[in-house]
Amino acid sequence: MKDGVFYGRGINELKDECPELYDLVESMSDVLYTGKSLDYKTQKLIAIAIEASKLNENGTRKQMVSSMDELGATKEEIMDVLRVVLLTCGVPAFNNGVRILNSI
Amino acid sequence: MKDGVFYGRGINELKDECPELYDLVESMSDVLYTGKSLDYKTQKLIAIAIEASKLNENGTRKQMVSSMDELGATKEEIMDVLRVVLLTCGVPAFNNGVRILNSI
Amino acid sequence: MKDGVFYGRGINELKDECPELYDLVESMSDVLYTGKSLDYKTQKLIAIAIEASKLNENGTRKQMVSSMDELGATKEEIMDVLRVVLLTCGVPAFNNGVRILNSI
Amino acid sequence: MKDGVFYGRGINELKDECPELYDLVESMSDVLYTGKSLDYKTQKLIAIAIEASKLNENGTRKQMVSSMDELGATKEEIMDVLRVVLLTCGVPAFNNGVRILNSI
Amino acid sequence: MKDGVFYGRGINELKDECPELYDLVESMSDVLYTGKSLDYKTQKLIAIAIEASKLNENGTRKQMVSSMDELGATKEEIMDVLRVVLLTCGVPAFNNGVRILNSI
Amino acid sequence: MKDGVFYGRGINELKDECPELYDLVESMSDVLYTGKSLDYKTQKLIAIAIEASKLNENGTRKQMVSSMDELGATKEEIMDVLRVVLLTCGVPAFNNGVRILNSI
Numbered sequence: 065m066k067d068g069v070f071y072g073r074g075i076n077e078l079k080d081e082c083p084e085l086y087d088l089v090e091s092m093s094d095v096l097y098t099g100k101s102l103d104y105k106t107q108k109l110i111a112i113a114i115e116a117s118k119l120n121e122n123g124t125r126k127q128m129v130s131s132m133d134e135l136g137a138t139k140e141e142i143m144d145v146l147r148v149v150l151l152t153c154g155v156p157a158f159n160n161g162v163r164i165l166n167s168i
Numbered sequence: 169m170k171d172g173v174f175y176g177r178g179i180n181e182l183k184d185e186c187p188e189l190y191d192l193v194e195s196m197s198d199v200l201y202t203g204k205s206l207d208y209k210t211q212k213l214i215a216i217a218i219e220a221s222k223l224n225e226n227g228t229r230k231q232m233v234s235s236m237d238e239l240g241a242t243k244e245e246i247m248d249v250l251r252v253v254l255l256t257c258g259v260p261a262f263n264n265g266v267r268i269l270n271s272i
Numbered sequence: 273m274k275d276g277v278f279y280g281r282g283i284n285e286l287k288d289e290c291p292e293l294y295d296l297v298e299s300m301s302d303v304l305y306t307g308k309s310l311d312y313k314t315q316k317l318i319a320i321a322i323e324a325s326k327l328n329e330n331g332t333r334k335q336m337v338s339s340m341d342e343l344g345a346t347k348e349e350i351m352d353v354l355r356v357v358l359l360t361c362g363v364p365a366f367n368n369g370v371r372i373l374n375s376i
Numbered sequence: 377m378k379d380g381v382f383y384g385r386g387i388n389e390l391k392d393e394c395p396e397l398y399d400l401v402e403s404m405s406d407v408l409y410t411g412k413s414l415d416y417k418t419q420k421l422i423a424i425a426i427e428a429s430k431l432n433e434n435g436t437r438k439q440m441v442s443s444m445d446e447l448g449a450t451k452e453e454i455m456d457v458l459r460v461v462l463l464t465c466g467v468p469a470f471n472n473g474v475r476i477l478n479s480i
Numbered sequence: 481m482k483d484g485v486f487y488g489r490g491i492n493e494l495k496d497e498c499p500e501l502y503d504l505v506e507s508m509s510d511v512l513y514t515g516k517s518l519d520y521k522t523q524k525l526i527a528i529a530i531e532a533s534k535l536n537e538n539g540t541r542k543q544m545v546s547s548m549d550e551l552g553a554t555k556e557e558i559m560d561v562l563r564v565v566l567l568t569c570g571v572p573a574f575n576n577g578v579r580i581l582n583s584i
Numbered sequence: 585m586k587d588g589v590f591y592g593r594g595i596n597e598l599k600d601e602c603p604e605l606y607d608l609v610e611s612m613s614d615v616l617y618t619g620k621s622l623d624y625k626t627q628k629l630i631a632i633a634i635e636a637s638k639l640n641e642n643g644t645r646k647q648m649v650s651s652m653d654e655l656g657a658t659k660e661e662i663m664d665v666l667r668v669v670l671l672t673c674g675v676p677a678f679n680n681g682v683r684i685l686n687s688i
Contacts, residue, residue, distance in 0.1 A: 069183070069205065074574070074575035074576065074577075074578035074582070075574075075578060077578065077582050078321075078578065082559065084406070084407055085559075085563070085566075088403065088404065088407045088408070088566075089566075089571060089574075090249065090253045090625060091400065091403065092254075092255055092400065092404070092571065093571075094257040095396055095397070095400045096251040096254055096400070097251070097252075097255070099241075099247075099248030099251060100244050100247070100248060101242060101245040101247075101248050102213070102245055102248040102249070106210060106213070106248075107248065107251070107252050109206070109210070109214065110214055110217045110249060110252045111215065111252050111255070111256055113217055113218055114217055114218060114252065114253070114256045114257065115256065115572060116220070117218045117221060118221070118535060118572075119535075119638060119639075119640050120535050120572055120574075120576075122575075122576065123256075123572040125595075126220045138205060139571075140204050140205045141205040141206055143205075143602065143605075144202070144203030144205050144206035144208070144210075144211065145214060145606070146199070147199075147200040147203060147211070148200065148201075148211050148214045148215050148218065148353070148501075149218070150196075150198055150200055150362070150365055150605075150608075151197065151215070151362055151611070152215055152218045152219065152227075152362045152363060152364055153199040153218065153361065153362045154359055154360045154361045154362040154531050155359055155360060155595075155609060155612065155613075156267060156360055156635060156638075156640055156642075156643040157362075158595075158609075159594035159595050159642075159643075160594065160640075160642065160643075161487035161594075162597065162598065163529075163594035164211045164595035166594070166597050169404070177366035178366070178368065178369075178370035178371035178374070179363075179366075179367050179370060181370065181374050182370065184652065186351065187616055188356070189351075189358075189615070190361075190610065192358075192611065192615045192616070193358075193363060193366075195608065195611065197363075197635070199604055199605070199608045200608070219364060222327060222364075223430060223431075223432050224327050224364055224368075226364075226368065227364040227365075227367075227368075247394065247397075251397070253479035254397075254400075254401075254570070255571055256570045256571060256572055257569065257570045257572040258566070258567055258569045258573075259387075259401060259404065259405075259567055259568060260427060260430075260432055260434075260435040260568055260570045261570075262375065262387075262401075263386035263387050263434075263435075264386065264387035264432075264434065264435075265386075266387060266389065266390065270389050271384070272487055282470070282471035282473075282474035282475035282478070283467075283470075283471050283615060285474065285478050286474065290455065292511055293455075293459070293462075293511070294633050296462075296507065296511045296512070297462075297467060297470075297503065298506065299503065299507065300467065300508070300670075300671055301379060301467075301671065303500055303667075304667040304668065304670055304671040305667070305671070307662070307663075307664030307667060308597045308660050308664060309641070309658060309660045309661040309663075310629070310661055310664040310665070314626060314629070314664075314669050315664065316627070316669070317630065318629065318633045318665060319668050319669045319671070319672055320629055321630045321633055321634055321670065322633055322634060322637045322672045323468060323667070323672065325562070325637060325638070326431060326468075326637070327430050327431075328468055328472075329470040329534045330468075330471075330472065331471075331472075331672075332642065334611070335526070346471065346621060348620050348621045349589050349621040349622055350622050351619075351621075352619030352622040352626075353622070353628065355615075355616040355617070355619060355627070356616065356617075356630045356631050356634065357634070358612075358616055359612055359613065359616040359617070359631070360631055360634045360635065360643075361634065362616075372617060378569055387518045394545045397529075404566075405567065407561040407563075407569070408567040409563070409564075409568055410562065411560030411563060412556050412560060413554060413556045413557040413559075413560050414525070414557055414561070416632045418522060418525070418581065419560065419563070419564050421518070421522070421526065421531075422525065422526055422529045422561060423564050423568055425529055425530055426524045426529055426530060426565070426569065427568065429516070429530045429533060429534070435568075448518060449504070449560070452517045453517040453518055454518070455515075455517075456515030456516060456517050456522075456523065457516040457518070457526060459494045459511075459513070459515060459523070460512065460513075460514040460523050460526045460527050460530065461530070462508075462512055462674070463508055463509065463512040463513070463527070463674055463675055464527055464530045464531065464539075464674045464675060464676055465530065465668070465673065465674045466640055466671055466672045466674040466677075467557040467671055467672060469674075474569050490678070490679035490680065490681075490682035490683035490686070491675075491679050491682060493656040493682065493686050494682065501663075501667070501670075504670075505670075505678075508675065509675075531676060532652065534639060534676075535639075536639050536676055536680075538676075538679075538680065539679075539680075559622075564674060
């Protein structure tokens with residue numbers, strides 16, 4: 065599964081009890097993060113934007129961390145993602161995103 | 169303003185009545201779509217993702233159209249954006265995004 | 273019920289089939305639109321803001337119309353509501369709100 | 377795919393261009409609508425609730441129609457779903473849900 | 481009020497200061513959790529789904545706990561609810577829901 | 585910037601690294617909180633409503649605190665804001681809002 069870091073306490077615990085769900089999430093991650101035109105890193109930056117726009121604290125942090133650790137995304141690139149969040153979602157979502165980024 | 173196509177019936181009518189609001193939106197668009205690391209097209213793809221994740225029919229269509237017309241984004245690239253929407257927002261948001269893309 | 277204009281095709285049809293639901297919504301409207309400190313008009317402006325922030329096309333229009341027709345809210349006041357929507361929810365929600373306001 | 381009615385103009389058009397996405401959505405529908413304890417009809421009622429809570433007009437209608445046509449859900453059962461929407465999401469989402477239900 | 485567990489620090493403190501609000505929430509809970517066709521437990525499972533889809537950490541936990549304690553809902557049933565959340569809201573909302581369920 | 589209290593750990597850290605973003609948020613706050621008809625305090629109450637409706641814990645608290653500290657908003661006024669949240673967003677968002685208000 066490409067998105068290993070993302071699935072912390074939640075999905076990893078499914079492996080034994082609900083293997084069909086674990087496998088499905090793995091398939092989703094594999095198929096959906098294999099774009100035809102966009103590379104994986106661009107898709108991860110998009111995932112950061114979506115999680116930040118939903119004010120999902122855990123999801124935003126996990127996507128930021130995994131994009132930096134696995135794919136070498138820089139803080140500057142993530143700030144450029146958050147610029148779009150400010151434009152399309154307003155100050156509070158942007159503020160949350162900046163706070164999370166600065167805490168990593 | 170970089171995002172000319174985006175502001176249709178709403179914001180364009182502000183020019184005369186509330187010029188300070190029109191100017192502010194213009195500043196927001198100029199500053200925020202000027203990334204330090206990501207190019208404008210990548211930022212527009214991020215904006216498509218956010219609008220699709222919010223199920224914003226008008227916003228999704230406008231962002232798709234302007235990214236294709238102004239910046240040469242391809243349907244294949246937008247499908248790769250929608251893959252991330254499927255992963256992070258589920259089937260209905262993805263379905264809406266595909267329907268809008270196919271109608272352009 | 274204070275909010276008569278709001279309940280168009282949906283809730284008004286409940287009167288015969290589900291009178292207990294109709295009565296409940298009526299109670300909700302009566303109790304909740306009777307503030308101790310804020311007047312009804314200010315509460316209606318708040319309701320416009322919430323509906324606009326949710327991108328609820330029908331709800332935003334109904335709240336705008338009823339605040340103008342029943343309570344004499346002005347377009348200028350509603351624009352001041354939408355300023356807060358721009359600050360807290362970004363350009364697309366603001367754009368939708370302005371478009372709806374201009375169409376009334 | 378269990379959820380045949382749901383995928384209208386969007387996902388059905390993927391069959392030729394992006395068969396791997398069509399297959400993935402099909403797998404998702406098959407695995408996720410096969411509960412261990414809850415039957416398919418209860419799961420579809422849950423899907424109605426989620427779509428209504430998101431104010432997703434198309435998604436709510438499709439889920440209502442398919443639960444009635446395929447699984448014999450009654451209007452009364454769907455009204456009981458919408459009662460929970462009123463409790464947890466307020467009057468506008470409830471009003472939209474009732475309006476859609478009454479239009480089917 | 482049927483939903484006693486749900487109202488923790490928030491609503492219970494209203495009893496003295498705003499009895500009319502406390503009574504209203506009690507009426508809402510009583511009327512809305514008394515379905516004509518669906519039983520209370522099914523309605524509570526629907527409430528879990530809605531709270532999980534909104535990424536409401538407190539609300540999701542409270543609804544899960546009260547459905548298990550008061551109504552004997554099983555973890556397996558709640559996992560079947562979360563399957564629908566995965567289908568309709570994507571991996572992050574599902575992941576949050578599983579994490580909360582596993583922590584109970 | 586009018587909204588000084590609002591920008592805690594997030595935006596204040598931008599001053600050195602991204603001064604153009606800090607200045608933009610400052611302009612947004614200045615222009616948007618300067619209504620033509622509504623006063624600043626009414627606009628802040630609207631901001632509380634929007635943040636509470638989004639279940640944004642941090643944002644709701646900050647808006648409540650700054651409206652009380654800077655503008656003398658009372659708990660009773662904020663409860664009247666939360667009444668509209670109960671009507672338009674349901675019990676969980678109201679419950680969260682009351683809990684936050686009571687903790688200040």
